[in-house]
Amino acid sequence: MMDDSVHSPDDALQPRDASRSSNTVTVSLTLNGEPVTLEVEPNVVLLDALRERLDLTGTKKGCDHGQCGACTVLIDGHSANSCLTLAVMHEGCEITTVEGLARDGQLHPVQEAFLEHDAYQCGYCTAGQMMSTVSMLNDKRIGSDDASVKEAMSGNICRCGAYKNILSAVQSARAKA
Amino acid sequence: MRNFDYQRAGDVAEATALHGNDHSADFIAGGTNLIDMVKLDIMRPQRLVDVNRLPLTDLESLDDGRLKIGALVTNTDLAYHERVLADYPVLSEALLSGASTQLRNVATTAGNVMQRTRCPYFRNPARPCNKREPGSGCGALEGINRNHAVLGTSEHCIAVHPSDMCVGMQALGATITVEGPGGTRDIPFEEYHLLPGDTPEREHDLNDGELITHVTLDAPIDGARGHYLKLRDRMSYEFALASCAAVVAMDGDAIREARIALGGVGTKPWRSHEAEAALSGQPATEETFEKAAEAAMAGAVAHRDNAFKIPLAKQAIVRALATVTAQG
Amino acid sequence: MTESIIGHRTTRIDGELKLTGKADYAADHNLPGQVYGYPVPSTIARGRLVGLDLDAARQAPGVIEIVHRGNFPALQHSDNNPACGSEGRLFHSPNTMAEQNKVGEARLPFEDDGIHYEGQYIAMVIADTFEHARAAARLVTARYEEETAVPGLFQTDDEGEEAGDEAVSRGDPEGAFESAPVKFDHTYTIAMETHVAMELHASNATWDGDRLTIYESTQGVVFQRNAMAQIFGIPPEKVTVIAHYIGSGFGSKLFMWPHAVITAVAAKMVGRPVKTVLSRQQNFCSAGNRPASRQRIRMAADRDGKLLSIRHDSQNETSFVDAYTESVGSGTPRVYACDNVSVSQRRVQVNHGTPTSMRAPGEVSGSVALEIAMDEMAIELGMDPLELRRRNFAERDPSADLPWSGNHLRECWDDASRRFGWEKRNPQIGSMRDGHEIIGWGMADATWEAMRSHCKARVELRADGKVQVACGTQDIGTGTYTIVAQTASELTGVPLERIEVKLGDSTLPAGPLSGGSMATATTLPAVAGATRDAIEQLKQLAIADGAPFEGKEADALTFENGTLSDGSQTLSFAELLDKLQRGMAEGEASAAPGEEQDKFSFRSFGAHFVEVRWDPGISRLRVSRVVSTIDVGRAINPLTARNQVEGAIVMGMGMGMFEETEYDSAGNIYNNNYADYIVPVHADIPDIEVELLDNPDYNFNEFGVRGIGEIGITGMAAAISNAVYHATGKRIRDMPIKIADLIASR
Known part of the structure; x- marks a missing residue:
């Protein structure tokens, strides 16, 4: 179902939900490199906009309160909990989700490292873990030793407990970067 | 999460004008605490004024040695700022011990100052809470209160202040600058957060429509060292059970000046002048530290589940002081 | 293929889907015309719902319907469940393992006006968007007649009801205890825990006439299909349950919870797909928990450390709406050689949502108490705790009088203690120090029964050169997709890249629950059988009249590396099928446990060695090192298998040090997030250093696997507690260990 309130060059990013009410706000942002315009009510959270309106369901909801990290995306290059920010706050922002990591069918080095090190089990926290990894590896203020990595990644809970393999994957990706 | 109207402000004047004196409006910056609470239905703004576009993202070293921090400087950027690392390490450590990388990347300086308690009775609209609904009672007094405050409590509220950053600032000394319908004014950091007393719903000295624009840290104490020690169940991503910000300047083997602030135990970011007095002019020994710790916690009041916080806070003080005075 | 892929470290075949965000979990399905359900939970723990004001919610933007007791389908009060349901009625929830229709909570939603726990559903708002449904749910107000709740096992004097089928007794435990020279009587408690699988429970239900399709985060598509069919009074073939990917469950998703029934009813009422994703807070209340348990252990030994008597009497919480028995003592009669043993279990009703299986249900709680008790006995005897266990090694299963199919516990002890450096342990309390920290070393055994169930599978050798394996089990993150593919690859010689695995769909051949560490041992034999059947079908096609191998005996043909050969002519199965103008050769098989069950006792064993660091100056306790050796038979995929054990160790750390779902004296949940x-x-x-011994258990199945998901958590919390005792001299018998328990020991 198309909604004429949204103008996106990419059919895949057309929202499904046609509902509108009086106080919708128009937001234009860059999502995984593509311009997207959304018209949403103010209380639509970025996470729900991605998942329920733009079919970008790779970003997961685990707690909806910034307490688990499953919803981590990059906002202007930095990791952030997409569950604790409103879609309307991101006019002009550049947002990257897990769907934006691989390029031209080639896995991102972080994705390759997670595959090789079995850095997951159920896979549900994995997008968040990887987005935090990408952000961390680009942030030279964060130390590269294991203790610094574990501290910096502690906002991403893995209930399966695949932490050891995630650490291996992170450090392996760092070495290849 | 109920719906609300949304407005985006471009500068401080526009922000305060948009807000007006409207009780039902709130400013939103990072949103990491506000959206959380709106989702919980414990804050129900009818209008949000987005202040993220305001030009309050800079840090400025003032001529008198103070550091002026824009309200929108993120917790991450503040923690890693070269002046903070060099002159206010206790603040950097406090910031980095709080929340998670993702939250710190978004949470702002002013937002952190405005952070509200994590008391589960406050955070559940079905439970009584004098802070959220004056007169409804305090669920924590007779309920589960392991995480609650032992300092600054009243018979109406024992909710603990959750911030780490504020504990660091409390130790360093700072001024909060606000702007609103009545103009601009400065508030000493120590006077900003209020004790619950009979009015736990009043958490700070901020009038309707006023917006924090800056937090200015006092000039660093000459020759002082700082350390923040946070104790909790797990090693990260958890609020403090007890924490201590210690800033100490030595004069030979004696303590010339000390600042002690505590987190996880107070109803506000807790500055302990009692501990500071016990340290001033004394030798930097374990015995001195323990006296300071006793002084800090002398007025503590425990409830059913949180008595352990009193010795734990003392331990945090003693170890933080030992660490900061041992630094070469 | 020259090298066996079974037992080979294999990256997950579904890895790329998980890593690119394309793996479809239940809530990832967005269906045309879909609307959203948002539940309204009870805010009291016990009483009656006497009023529900829906007016404000009905008028809220986007609201389509509100499902509640007043408009929910009436319950058909008949035990005769017809094959095809009468319109507009529901049938009592089934609840049996044997018929594969067990549910998480037998009470149907809105069945009566009773409130039995906080978070019980009192309504569900259906709206056009998630935001509208959530906002409107806040506008529903309820009136209750509140009653005094039973807040939990530790806040009631109720002794509970005996679970008779749990009782075990052999020898004369009481007499042996009385006359024994060394003995004690201690009580241990395990706090209520919650699974908190990362993925929130979710349902997305659609009706097409009388056919129901539901995407669900479930560990058992077949169980949920059967339960839904019973409740709606329709044949099972009209219900499709899909769970391609599950954000794990740890037991919380084994059996269907009420939200799925409400969602399916709502979808029927509004005539559109309804998607319901439970909030994290709701997950805590109405989707299972590990119930709190209180365990009394009376243990006696002679002065040489020979166990003379163990009595293990336990209570667990259950709800007022279902009877859940936590088999806490189930391992106790089996693990150690002891002639006089008794076990009993009682259920105590409390105002919580119904408990359910949580990783190593029952046995992990029991293992924590038993393994702490073993440490206490070693202290009583002045004996090394490992030595005490060695002296009580069970050469046979003492409860069944059967030989073990394979008990390699001694090798586990040897391997793990050597790698840990246990011989360097100074038994003196608090004697091992490093700066501010006191180091404590403790150990405990791990154990889990090996179980196997029935399974069907289908394999297709396809003309496009691919092999497709289908089975109605699930991959909850354990790696089932990959080991199924490895099995098919092993038997066909077709590389993994050309093997497709379909799981998580109730229309596939019926497979097992993903639980109890039984999915692997249950599924792989059926997959193997179906693969062999497909090869046999291929051979029959190959030798038929006019076919390339016409006139040959099927047995004379070989099938290797995906090619059929009679020694002179060689054709790949794709070439053959192409020549025959056939799309595929299809094989099916069933597999089930057999008479081996009467000959052997099947159980896995392992050992955890744990180092803790206790900083008494700041009351900081942390686990610094874990060395574990586990025998689970063969690991089909050592990469994913080791990950399972490492993850279970982490969860065991949670059990030992952090995890406790708390209810206050009013019965209200305190930490639902x-x-x-x-x-x-x-x-x-x-x-964390885990070694898996490689001792295939071929008595159990042809692959020698016994399953691996649970064992790693058993004993872990006890090993931590035992290490804490070694560091501090404080014996902590109540899990989790808290700072307040330790702070005085300086």
Whole structure:
């Protein structure tokens, strides 16, 4: 179902939900490199906009309160909990989700490292873990030793407990970067 | 999460004008605490004024040695700022011990100052809470209160202040600058957060429509060292059970000046002048530290589940002081 | 293929889907015309719902319907469940393992006006968007007649009801205890825990006439299909349950919960797909938990450490709406050689949502108490705790009088203690120090029964050169997709890249629950059988009249590396099928446990050695090192298998040090979220070194596997507690260990 309130060059990013009410706000942002315009009510959270309106369901909801990290995306290059920010706050922002990591069918080095090190089990926290990894590896203020990595990644809970393999994957990706 | 109207402000004047004196409006910056609470239905703004576009993202070293921090400087950027690392390490450590990388990347300086308690009775609209609904009672007094405050409590509220950053600032000394319908004014950091007393719903000295624009840290104490020690169940991503910000300047083997602030135990970011007095002019020994710790916690009041916080806070003080005075 | 792929470290075949965000979990399905359900939970723990004001919610933007007791389908009060349901009625929930229709909570939603726990559903708002449904749910107000709740096992004097089928007794435990020279009588408690699988429970239900399709986060598509069919009074073939990917469950998703029934009813009422994703807070209340348990252990030994008597009497919480028995003592009669043993279990009703299986249900709680007790006995005797266990090694299963199919516990002890450096342990309390920290070393045994169930599978050798394997089990993150593919690859010689695995769909041949560590041992034999049947079908096609191998005996043909050969002519199965103008050769098989069950006792064993560091100056306890050796038979995929054990160790750390679902004296849940319910994070993770012994158990199945999901958590919390005793001299018998328990020991 198309909604004429949204103008996106990419059919895949057309929202499904046609509902509108009086106080919708128009937001234009860059999502995984593509311009997207959304018209949403103010209380639509970025996470729900991605998942329920733009079919970008790779970003997961685990707690909806910034307490688990499953919803981590990059906002202007930095990791952030997409569950604790409103879609309307991101006019002009550049947002990257897990769907934006691989390029031209080639896995991102972080994705390759997670595959090789079995850095997951159920896979549900994995997008968040990887987005935090990408952000961390680009942030030279964060130390590269294991203790610094574990501290910096502690906002991403893995209930399966695949932490050891995630650490291996992170450090392996760092070495290849 | 109920719906609300949304407005985006471009500068401080526009922000305060948009807000007006409207009780039902709130400013939103990072949103990491506000959206959380709106989702919980414990804050129900009818209008949000987005202040993220305001030009309050800079840090400025003032001529008198103070550091002026824009309200929108993120917790991450503040923690890693070269002046903070060099002159206010206790603040950097406090910031980095709080929340998670993702939250710190978004949470702002002013937002952190405005952070509200994590008391589960406050955070559940079905439970009584004098802070959220004056007169409804305090669920924590007779309920589960392991995480609650032992300092600054009243018979109406024992909710603990959750911030780490504020504990660091409390130790360093700072001024909060606000702007609103009545103009601009400065508030000493120590006077900003209020004790619950009979009015736990009043958490700070901020009038309707006023917006924090800056937090200015006092000039660093000459020759002082700082350390923040946070104790909790797990090693990260958890609020403090007890924490201590210690800033100490030595004069030979004696303590010339000390600042002690505590987190996880107070109803506000807790500055302990009692501990500071016990340290001033004394030798930097374990015995001195323990006296300071006793002084800090002398007025503590425990409830059913949180008595352990009193010795734990003392331990945090003693170890933080030992660490900061041992630094070469 | 020259090298066996079974037992080979294999990256997950579904890895790329998980890593690119394309793996479809239940809530990832967005169906045309879909609307959203948002539940309204009870805010009291016990009483009656006497009024529900829906007016404000009905008028809220986007609201389509509100499902509640007043408009919910009436319950058909008949035990005769017809094959095809009468319109507009529901049938009592089924609840049996044998018929594969067990549910999480037998009470149907809105069945009566009773409130039995906080978070019980009192309504569900259906609206056009998630935001509208959630906002409107806040506008529903309820009136209750509140009653005094039973807040939990530790806040009631109720002794509970005996679960008779749990009782075990052999020898004369009481007499042996009385006359024994060394003995004690201690009580241990395990706090209520919550699974908090990362993925929230979710349902997305659609009706097409009388056919129901539901995407569900479930560990058992077949169970949910059968339960839904019973409740709606329709044949099972009209219900499709899909769970391609599950954000794990740890037991919380084994059996269907009421939200799925409400969602399916709502979808029927509004005539559109309804998607319901439970909030994290709701997950805590109405989707299962590990019930709190209180365990009394009376243990006696002679002065040489020979166990003379063990009595293990336990209570567990259950709800007022279902009877859940936690088999806490189930391992106790089996693990150690002891002639006089008794076990009993009682259920105590409390105002919580119904408990359910949580990783190593029952046995892990029992193992924590038993393994702490073993440490206490070693202290009583002045004996090394490992030596005490060695002296009580069970050469046979003492409860069944059967030989073990394979008990390699001694090798586990040897391997893990050597790698840990246990011989360097100074038994003196608090004697091992490093700076501010006191180092404590403790150990415990791990154990889990090996179980196997019935399974069907289908394999297609396809003309496009691919092999497709289908089975109605699930991959909850354990790696089932990959080991199924490895099995098919092993038997066909076709590389993994050309093997497709379909799981998580109730229309596939019926497979097992993903639980109890039984999915692998249950599924692989059926997959193997179906693969062989497909090869046999291919051979029959090959030798038929006019076919390339016409006139040959099927047995004379070989099938290797995906090619059929009679020694002179060689054709790949794709070439053959192409020549025959056939799309595929299809094989099916069933597999089930057999008479081996009467000949052997099947159980896995292992040992954990744990180092803790206790800083008495700041009351900081952390686990710094874990060395574990586990025997689970063969690991089909050592990469994913080791990950399972490492993850279970982490969860065991949570059990030992953090996890406790708390209810206050009013019966209201206190920590219903990921910030207040503490689980281990990255920064808590110690050095974890896991070795899996490779002792295939071919008595159990042709692959020699016994399953691996549960065993790693058993004993872990006890090993931590035992290490804490070694460091501090404090014997902590109540899990989790808290700072307040330790702070005085300086």
